[in-house]
Amino acid sequence: MGYRFKDHETVTDGIKRIALEQLEKAIEQTKPGIRNPEEAIHDVRVSFKKLRALLRLARVKKNDDAFARENACYRDAGRRLSEVRDATAMVSAFDKLTERYAEQLARDAFAELRKPFLKSKRKQHSDKNAALSALARMLESARSRVTDWPLEDDGFSALRQGLKRTYKHGRAGMAQALAEPKAESFHEWRKRVKDLWYQVRLLKPTWPAMLKDLADQLERLGDYLSDDHDLAILRHMVLQQSPGDRTQLEALVALIDQRRGELEVEAKRLGERIYGENPKAFVSRFEVYWHAWCAEAKIDPIAVR
DSSP, X not given: OOSSOOTTSOHHHHHHHHHHHHHHHHHHHTSTTSSOXXXXXXXXXXXXXXXHHXXXXXXXXXXXXXXXXXXXXXXXXHHHHHHTTHHHHHHHHHHHHHHHTGGGSOTTTTHHHHHHHHHHHHHTHHHHHHHHHHHHHHHHXXXXXXXXXXXXXXXXXXXXXXXXXXXXXXXXXXXXXXXXXXXXXXXXXXXXXXXXXXXXXXXXXXXXXXXXXXXXXHHHHHHHHHHHHHHHHHXXXXXXXXXXXXXXXXXXXXXHHHHHHHHHHHHHHHHHHHTOSOHXXXXXXXXXXXXXXXXXXXXXXXXXX
C-alpha cells in the first residue's frame, strides 16, 4: 500500500498499518537465501529508519515511554546491521570519489589503499547472513506489539507535535553544523533530515505535487550529508593504514577533504532553503494541507487518489 497515509483510514489505523508493512518487508529479508545479503541489509536498515521516523511523528507526551522503547529496539538492531556493512559503505564511498574525479586521476589511482576495504567487504559476507538470521526473532516480537501501541489521538492532532519537533531539530542541527563544522555535527543533522524526509513522504498524499518537490529536495540534502559522513569515516580509516607510498595517502586525504568541502557547501545552500521557515508556520501549512485533503475525500473520494 505504500509508505503514506491513506484518505479512508484514521491516523491510528494508518500508523499501525504502515508499521506492520515495514516489519513484514524486514522479516521477508531475513529469510535464508532470499537474496543478496548486502541488498537485504540495506532494505532492512531502510525499514528501520522508516519505522523510527513514523514513531517520531506519532509520539505524544503521555506515550513517550512506550514509543521510546520501540524506537530503541529499531535503533539497536540498525546499529548491529551497520557494523557488518561498514566495509561495503567504504568501498562504495571510495569508488564514488574516484569516479567523480576520474578525469584527474590515473586509472588505478589509490588501488593499494582500496585493497584493505575490499578485503574486509569479502570477509563480512558470512557476518551479514548471520546478522540477518539473528534479527528474525526480534522482528517477529516487534510485529506482535504493534497492535498494542498506545495511540489515542487521531487526525492531524496526533501528528502535529511530532512533525514540529522533527523540523525544529533539523533547524537546530543545521545551525550547529554550520556554526561548528565537524563531522559529528553534520552527521547529527543528517539524521534529522532523514526523519523529515520520511515524514514528508508519509504526508505527501495531502498535496502530492507540492510535497513531492519538498521530499525530493530533502532526499538530495540527505544524500549530500550521507556522502559527507561516509567520506569522513573513510578519511579516518585510511589514516589508520600504513601505506608504503605516503604521497598516495596524502593525495587521497586531500581529495576527500575537497569533496567534503563541496558537499557541505551544497548542503548549506539547500538546507537554508528547506529550514528557512519557522517551525510553527511549517506545521501550520501541513495542517491546512491535511484538512483540505480530508475535505476533498468527503466530497470526491476518487479525486484524492
